């Protein structure tokens with residue numbers, strides 16, 4: 001067992017029964033011309049965490065832990081994209097429209113790929129999810145159960161949307177989850193701060209939070 005300094009109290013886990021869940025570190029959110037940018041956001045806020053995510057991913061791979069990458073991704077016919085999601089707001093390009101990196105948030109398009117710096121390697125799970133939560137309309141729970149996973153380490157974007165939703169889903173399914181606070185980001189820094197606080201409030205009502213240094217310390 002490994003124990004790391006975390007909020008609201010220490011988090012103990014075994015690498016063999018823990019997965020690193022990397023939420024939606026895809027070009028659509030992190031590079032100009034994708035979904036995040038069409039909604040009017042400054043995507044450079046998100047790219048700032050990439051080097052820290054790379055360090056954690058490297059250490060986790062060396063430790064032999066399971067890695068799961070998710071992508072927010074819709075079928076080419078958009079049959080898994082509810083009109084309410086496609087029509088929401090006033091983006092410059094909607095889900096399924098053709099942008100500089102191909103069709104926005106559509107499977108197989110260049111913009112839908114995980115950024116090169118965190119590209120999946122053989123043996124890692126890549127999960128396409130049509131919703132905010134990684135467990136919604138996916139087989140993630142079965143994949144984790146089949147591998148004996150009980151604990152999850154979260155990183156990725158955006159903190160208050162897909163990361164938080166996935167952590168809450170994980171909590172309801174019985175996983176102990178920890179968010180690596182410097183490996184997640186929001187287009188709205190105050191939303192990130194509030195999310196980190198609410199996740200570990202009330203005795204860890206959703207889970208734990210810790211900076212990546214706390215994890216790296218115990219991985220060696």
Ligand code: C5J
Nearest residue numbers: 024072157158161162
């Ligand atoms: C959003 C996400 N923000 N991955 N998706 O729409 O957080």
